[in-house]
Amino acid sequence: MAVIRDMMPAFELFQPESTEQALALLNRYDGEAWVFAGGLDSVDWFKDRAKRPRAVVDLGGIADLKGVRTSADGIDIGALTTLTEVVNHPEIAGKFNLLSEAARAVATPQIRNQATLGGNVSQDTRCAYYRGGWTCYRAGGNICYADTPTSINREHCIFGASRCVAVNPSDTAPALIALDARMVIRNRRGERVVAAEDFFIGPSLDITRMTVLRAGDILTAIRIPRDWAEARFYFEKVRDRQAWDFALVNVASAMKIRNGNIERVRLAVNGVAPYPVRLKKVEERLTGQRITEDSAAAAGEMAIESAKPLQHNGYKVPLLRNLVKRSIRGAEA
Amino acid sequence: MELLQWAQNPWDQEILVRISWDLFWAATAAGMVFVMGHLLFRRWSAKRKPAPAGNVSADLTRKIPERVVRHPLASRLFHWVMAASMFVLLFTGFLPVLGVKFSWLTIHWVAGLVLIGTIIFHIIHASFWLNLRDIWISRRDLSEWWLEVKQYLGRPGPPPPKPGKYPMENKFFHHLVLVATFAVICTGILMMVRIGTPIWTRNAYLFSESTWGWVYVLHGLSSVALVTMIIAHIYFAILPEKRWLTISMIAGWITRQDYIENHDPERWEIPEEAPAAAQQAQQPARLKQEST
Numbered sequence: 219m220a221v222i223r224d225m226m227p228a229f230e231l232f233q234p235e236s237t238e239q240a241l242a243l244l245n246r247y248d249g250e251a252w253v254f255a256g257g258l259d260s261v262d263w264f265k266d267r268a269k270r271p272r273a274v275v276d277l278g279g280i281a282d283l284k285g286v287r288t289s290a291d292g293i294d295i296g297a298l299t300t301l302t303e304v305v306n307h308p309e310i311a312g313k314f315n316l317l318s319e320a321a322r323a324v325a326t327p328q329i330r331n332q333a334t335l336g337g338n339v340s341q342d343t344r345c346a347y348y349r350g351g352w353t354c355y356r357a358g359g360n361i362c363y364a365d366t367p368t369s370i371n372r373e374h375c376i377f378g379a380s381r382c383v384a385v386n387p388s389d390t391a392p393a394l395i396a397l398d399a400r401m402v403i404r405n406r407r408g409e410r411v412v413a414a415e416d417f418f419i420g421p422s423l424d425i426t427r428m429t430v431l432r433a434g435d436i437l438t439a440i441r442i443p444r445d446w447a448e449a450r451f452y453f454e455k456v457r458d459r460q461a462w463d464f465a466l467v468n469v470a471s472a473m474k475i476r477n478g479n480i481e482r483v484r485l486a487v488n489g490v491a492p493y494p495v496r497l498k499k500v501e502e503r504l505t506g507q508r509i510t511e512d513s514a515a516a517a518g519e520m521a522i523e524s525a526k527p528l529q530h531n532g533y534k535v536p537l538l539r540n541l542v543k544r545s546i547r548g549a550e551a
Numbered sequence: 552m553e554l555l556q557w558a559q560n561p562w563d564q565e566i567l568v569r570i571s572w573d574l575f576w577a578a579t580a581a582g583m584v585f586v587m588g589h590l591l592f593r594r595w596s597a598k599r600k601p602a603p604a605g606n607v608s609a610d611l612t613r614k615i616p617e618r619v620v621r622h623p624l625a626s627r628l629f630h631w632v633m634a635a636s637m638f639v640l641l642f643t644g645f646l647p648v649l650g651v652k653f654s655w656l657t658i659h660w661v662a663g664l665v666l667i668g669t670i671i672f673h674i675i676h677a678s679f680w681l682n683l684r685d686i687w688i689s690r691r692d693l694s695e696w697w698l699e700v701k702q703y704l705g706r707p708g709p710p711p712p713k714p715g716k717y718p719m720e721n722k723f724f725h726h727l728v729l730v731a732t733f734a735v736i737c738t739g740i741l742m743m744v745r746i747g748t749p750i751w752t753r754n755a756y757l758f759s760e761s762t763w764g765w766v767y768v769l770h771g772l773s774s775v776a777l778v779t780m781i782i783a784h785i786y787f788a789i790l791p792e793k794r795w796l797t798i799s800m801i802a803g804w805i806t807r808q809d810y811i812e813n814h815d816p817e818r819w820e821i822p823e824e825a826p827a828a829a830q831q832a833q834q835p836a837r838l839k840q841e842s843t
Contacts, residue, residue, distance in 0.1 A: 351559075352560065352561050353558030353560070353566075357558075358558065360568050360569060360745075360767050361745070361755055361760070361763070362755065365753065365755070366755055366756060367756075379747060380747075381747075423652050423653065423654050424647075
């Protein structure tokens with residue numbers, strides 16, 4: 219069992235100045251190197267001695283991975299851009315404020331100054347059993363300590379469990395899915411671009427990873443197309459306290475409205491499954507409908523179909539239903 | 552190379568988790584070594600192979616149909632459905648370990664249930680419609696096998712007699728597969744209790760962590776043993792001199808020639824109806840002529 223200690227185990231620290239150098243280092247250490255961005259997830263792991271990489275590759279010195287670049291097609295956000303920069307960027311705040319709202323909901327101002335967008339979407343789950351260093355399924359064992367009659371599992375999933383019941387903790391992930399963002403990934407073989415909804419994976423596919431990122435991969439940028447610029451957005455995060463906490467459930471929606479009808483909609487939630495979930499069936503149901511109390515309520519009911527709560531997280535079912543409902547009709551209505 | 556994987560539980564105790572995945576490669580290598588070894592043995596023993604004793608009289612030969620039913624349809628269906636489920640189980644079990652990631656768990660346990668269904672079918676079919684003694688190793692089999700070994704070694708002794716329906720090596724393979732499959736099924740059923748399935752409520756605490764570890768180890772050991780056995784089985788299936796047996800698992804029958812050359816009619820008696828039916832199917836024109 220992990221115990222917080224003063225000293226981290228020793229590792230080789232590398233601070234490359236280019237993505238190529240970073241990729242070469244990851245290749246050299248072949249799975250034994252740790253990609254370090256803002257460090258808010260990483261340092262916990264190191265101090266708990268639950269992760270002991272041989273080498274740490276700090277991407278903080280790579281200028282190409284930082285900043286927001288706008289173009290006619292959309293915006294390109296470097297993976298090392300801090301959440302504060304995302305919150306304050308005028309283009310994002312003006313045209314894609316779903317993302318700035320989601321980034322603003324992360325933790326505290328101090329943490330947002332340090333945390334990066336790439337790190338926020340790539341972070342590991344916060345399951346206390348797993349973070350505690352116990353050898354559960356996700357850590358390579360053959361048991362889930364969170365899914366037992368006596369487990370503390372009020373923060374765990376109500377959908378998508380496959381042995382592991384941990385949830386994805388990211389606030390920006392559902393917003394990026396709603397905005398139809400693309401994740402740009404580089405490795406030694408080249409570059410690939412993955413849709414945000416495909417970037418996150420569940421335990422049925424790989425129980426030891428939260429994303430498609432493999433050893434040797436670096437998430438370099440997040441591209442947001444103009445398609446959803448200035449759409450009607452909604453983001454809401456429910457947590458145990460109003461700051462410095464992870465979401466129990468969050469919801470992000472983007473809607474294009476014409477003549478009072480929903481022309482197009484993208485809706486994603488997080489905190490209810492091991493990966494952020496795009497609610498495609500709900501989107502299909504809503505497309506072409508007027509925004510009414512009834513259509514919003516129906517969307518909420520549809521969202522919770524097939525939910526399977528654990529012993530202590532049954533509250534997530536009505537919470538999800540109401541958040542989806544609010545994301546359609548608005549919180550004020 | 553490590554044999555077993557250990558981990559630490561919340562109480563700081565070392566617990567057994569599963570076999571080391573290195574054993575998969577060891578089992579694959581063992582299968583390949585067996586194949587290479589047998590190929591060398593086959594070459595070395597080509598001229599030493601003992602001629603089986605016992606000739607079939609001309610009278611008896613005439614009574615043997617041209618096509619002798621070796622595997623009825625039920626047996627063939629069992630074999631191929633079991634083979635398909637076994638391959639699905641091995642692929643879904645080992646490919647994710649080897650880095651090919653896909654949603655494997657549901658496919659794996661459903662294929663496991665198919666395997667269990669085929670085994671139950673086989674036990675019932677073999678118990679009531681086939682002769683169970685055909686496949687079990689007897690003392691006579693062992694003594695005849697020893698005669699064969701002595702022949703290969705060039706030591707004096709009578710030539711081994713022809714076997715009944717199944718030669719000693721078939722019986723031995725069947726026994727090995729039986730043990731490994733029984734182990735993999737029993738442990739697999741227990742492991743299904745630990746994951747969420749519609750069949751029963753998940754219970755990760757049915758056994759102690761240590762016992763669960765051994766369940767996982769036994770499942771892994773029997774699985775990698777099956778990898779070795781399947782490599783050997785496929786190798787024998789494609790050997791030219793064994794091809795008539797492979798074809799019989801598809802067509803269901805062997806030729807009279809193969810029957811006479813490889814089997815003792817007194818130890819593998821052909822049921823009256825089966826050969827007649829096979830012969831009728833093969834030569835309807837001649838029989839029709841005779842009847843008119």
